Amino acid sequence: MIPGNHRSGCHWRRLWAAGVFHIRREATLREDHWRTKTPASDTRVSCRLIWSCAFLLVASTASAVDVVDVRWGFDGKVVRNRFNVLSILVNNPKPDAFDGELVLHKRLPGGQPIDAQVVEATYVGPFGEAWVRFYPYVGNTMEEWTLEIRPVKGRRGPSITLPQTRFGWPARVLIETDQNAARRSLPVQRLPDVLFPPFVTATDALQAVLLDAPPRWDEPRRQAFLDWLYRGGTVFVLHTATGSDPAFPANLGVLNSPLETSTYGAGQIIRVPRSRTELTRELLTDLFAVLPKRLVQDNQGNVKELPAVDSADDQEEQRNFYADASDPLSASSFLSRLRNMTKPKHNWALLHLLFWAYIGLVFPGCYLLGRQWTDYRVVYVSLLGVVVLFSVLFAVVGQRGYGESTAVNSVAIARPLPDGHVDVSQWSNAFVTLGGDYTFRHDGSGVLYSTCNIAEEVKGAIRNGAEAEFLADVPPFSSREFANRAKVKSPLSQLAVERCEVSGDQLRALTIAIDDKFPRNDELLLAMYGNRFYKISRDDNQLQLDVQLGTAAGYLRVNEYTNYAFQYGGMYDRHERPVLDQYRDLFTPLISRSLNVSKTGEAEALSLPLHIIRLFYFAPLPPELCVKNKYLGKNDGWALYAVDVPVKPEGS
Numbered sequence: 001m002i003p004g005n006h007r008s009g010c011h012w013r014r015l016w017a018a019g020v021f022h023i024r025r026e027a028t029l030r031e032d033h034w035r036t037k038t039p040a041s042d043t044r045v046s047c048r049l050i051w052s053c054a055f056l057l058v059a060s061t062a063s064a065v066d067v068v069d070v071r072w073g074f075d076g077k078v079v080r081n082r083f084n085v086l087s088i089l090v091n092n093p094k095p096d097a098f099d100g101e102l103v104l105h106k107r108l109p110g111g112q113p114i115d116a117q118v119v120e121a122t123y124v125g126p127f128g129e130a131w132v133r134f135y136p137y138v139g140n141t142m143e144e145w146t147l148e149i150r151p152v153k154g155r156r157g158p159s160i161t162l163p164q165t166r167f168g169w170p171a172r173v174l175i176e177t178d179q180n181a182a183r184r185s186l187p188v189q190r191l192p193d194v195l196f197p198p199f200v201t202a203t204d205a206l207q208a209v210l211l212d213a214p215p216r217w218d219e220p221r222r223q224a225f226l227d228w229l230y231r232g233g234t235v236f237v238l239h240t241a242t243g244s245d246p247a248f249p250a251n252l253g254v255l256n257s258p259l260e261t262s263t264y265g266a267g268q269i270i271r272v273p274r275s276r277t278e279l280t281r282e283l284l285t286d287l288f289a290v291l292p293k294r295l296v297q298d299n300q301g302n303v304k305e306l307p308a309v310d311s312a313d314d315q316e317e318q319r320n321f322y323a324d325a326s327d328p329l330s331a332s333s334f335l336s337r338l339r340n341m342t343k344p345k346h347n348w349a350l351l352h353l354l355f356w357a358y359i360g361l362v363f364p365g366c367y368l369l370g371r372q373w374t375d376y377r378v379v380y381v382s383l384l385g386v387v388v389l390f391s392v393l394f395a396v397v398g399q400r401g402y403g404e405s406t407a408v409n410s411v412a413i414a415r416p417l418p419d420g421h422v423d424v425s426q427w428s429n430a431f432v433t434l435g436g437d438y439t440f441r442h443d444g445s446g447v448l449y450s451t452c453n454i455a456e457e458v459k460g461a462i463r464n465g466a467e468a469e470f471l472a473d474v475p476p477f478s479s480r481e482f483a484n485r486a487k488v489k490s491p492l493s494q495l496a497v498e499r500c501e502v503s504g505d506q507l508r509a510l511t512i513a514i515d516d517k518f519p520r521n522d523e524l525l526l527a528m529y530g531n532r533f534y535k536i537s538r539d540d541n542q543l544q545l546d547v548q549l550g551t552a553a554g555y556l557r558v559n560e561y562t563n564y565a566f567q568y569g570g571m572y573d574r575h576e577r578p579v580l581d582q583y584r585d586l587f588t589p590l591i592s593r594s595l596n597v598s599k600t601g602e603a604e605a606l607s608l609p610l611h612i613i614r615l616f617y618f619a620p621l622p623p624e625l626c627v628k629n630k631y632l633g634k635n636d637g638w639a640l641y642a643v644d645v646p647v648k649p650e651g652s
Contacts, residue, residue, distance in 0.1 A: 068091050069088070072166070073085055073205055074189070076189065078167060078205065079170055080138060080327060081139050082138070083135050084204075086136055090129065090132055092129070093127065094126065101150040102134075103117050103147070104136060104146075108142060114456060115457070116451050116458040116472065117148075117461050118135075135199075147162055169294050171189065172208040174189070174210040175190075175209050186276060188284060191209075200223075200231065201446040202446065204485075212237070214249055225252075230418055234268050235269045236271075237271045239274060243275065245271070255269055285307070285308045292596075334586065338428065338481065342479070354394060406631070407431055407633045408626075408633070410626075410637030412427070412621065414642070416492055421489055421490070424444070425594075426484050428484070429480070430474065432474050432476065432477070435476035437471060440469065440472070442484055442625070442627065444489070446485070446486065447485065448484060448485040449464060450482065451483075459472065470482055486625075497647050500648070505532075507532070510543075514538075514542065518617075521620075524587065526549070528608060528613070529610070533551075533552065552603040558598055558599060611646060615641075616643075617640075618638055619641060621637035
């Protein structure tokens with residue numbers, strides 16, 4: 001139970017009944033009052049009625065749900081510059097159902113609101129409990145979060161402050177089920193199966209799970225888990241308490257493989273002949289050796305590897321992470337580049353001319369007019385007329401653009417999933433010439449939105465999940481940036497490896513057959529195998545290995561993205577520069593973002609599983625990834641496709 005938020009259901013029912021009684025009583029007294037009306041009695045009756053209404057309003061507001069538990073992330077921590085899971089357990093102590101809203105607010109220290117509020121419609125039955133899930137984008141170590149409880153939808157309600165977030169790396173957790181719950185502490189964090197999110201888009205902060213029993217998942221959670229695994233997750237299958245292998249149902253049959261190590265897409269399933277009671281820090285350290293290393297890098301470029309298992313001295317790890325919290329490939333980097341692809345071209349010469357004319361008319365203009373006319377009313381009217389006239393002129397000239405039109409610019413990363421879907425991370429900038437409230441929607445399931453703003457309040461509301469949308473107020477001739485995640489049905493080219501030869505961990509020959517759906521453009525084609533990048537050439541119906549481009553650290557050069565020129569250099573781009581060239585500038589940074597690499601040390605330690613080749617190609621944004629709003633004009637953009645192709649090398 002959150003301190004200070006406990007309310008007795010019986011107490012508030014009595015409070016409500018008392019309020020209703022007072023209003024009915026005062027209404028009866030008011031009827032009698034009109035028969036023997038005096039000024040004094042009129043004032044007393046009115047005050048009593050107002051007090052009774054206020055009493056009832058307080059009782060109504062206070063009779064909201066109680067917040068019982070708050071859980072950040074999968075392991076109690078969040079990953080910076082990513083969408084994270086926030087699970088809140090609420091209790092309804094009343095005999096009446098709660099059908100309202102929970103609203104998540106982000107603030108800076110001192111209470112300054114930032115970003116847009118996240119709204120979640122909530123229904124809790126009489127005397128019931130329910131988990132309510134938010135998917136906030138966490139971008140700043142100084143952010144504070146409050147939860148507003150609205151018993152009536154659309155009306156303000158009381159708020160409570162949520163526990164401060166702790167930052168960490170993508171989580172490694174044991175999925176906990178009631179049928180096999182641990183009775184003692186374990187060297188790994190545990191996640192109740194009911195808290196696994198129903199969308200793959202909400203799993204960016206999850207790296208690996210341990211399982212020793214079939215989870216109690218409904219279809220959305222089961223599918224989200226399989227999509228997460230296919231995209232590159234790692235599952236360790238433990239023995240049950242009796243020492244046998246767990247038997248998973250048919251819809252999770254991929255986990256029943258008898259092989260010590262098996263694959264599913266880019267993901268891995270590793271069988272561990274140990275039960276949860278046998279887990280030790282040493283054993284987990286050996287198991288987690290196959291996962292990406294947890295690295296911190298100081299300002300001098302020195303890289304330190306942290307323990308694979310969370311240490312007991314969590315404060316030291318937290319301090320190291322804060323010192324290394326910068327991410328040059330955060331959402332703000334992409335959004336700042338997109339924002340500057342469309343900027344209003346103000347007529348600064350005319351604005352300066354108007355400014356000096358306004359100053360001259362106010363003084364000495366009005367002063368000279370006063371010397372000429374002795375009637376002060378003439379001077380006041382003239383001054384008021386100058387202020388009104390130039391206010392209109394500044395508004396018209398300042399808001400006016402020159403040739404711009406309402407449009408949306410976007411870049412996206414698309415990772416294929418089974419059954420013809422793609423997992424999409426997208427950044428967009430909407431430029432409008434006509435101000436107003438705009439609704440942004442996208443096709444797909446599990447759609448999540450955020451403005452990723454870390455300094456300003458955004459007037460609007462975000463609703464994530466099944467019927468996701470982002471409603472925002474956009475002034476005329478201005479932009480609104482936002483990021484979104486989605487799982488979208490999108491037909492992609494079918495790729496088939498016809499020839500693959502390797503020597504050690506390097507490619508020597510590669511031929512991939514493609515179909516007519518593969519994009520026909522002159523953009524760069526790359527392949528990654530292990531830790532190395534390769535240029536790919538294209539024939540009519542085939543992709544062929546060309547030349548090696550070097551290691552991930554050598555090709556990506558992520559240290560160049562940390563400078564001011566990349567993150568904010570777009571603001572200095574001239575409009576005459578082709579927009580396509582500005583999109584091309586983002587090709588390599590998008591690859592780094594898709595690989596979760598933002599530092600040289602991470603690039604050096606990166607290595608893809610050797611059972612896949614990851615193909616990167618750039619293509620115009622398809623219609624299924626565009627914003628669904630007819631008032632926003634053209635949605636222009638490009639998507640980076642990162643496609644994993646399974647291979648069986650012919651040589652070594």
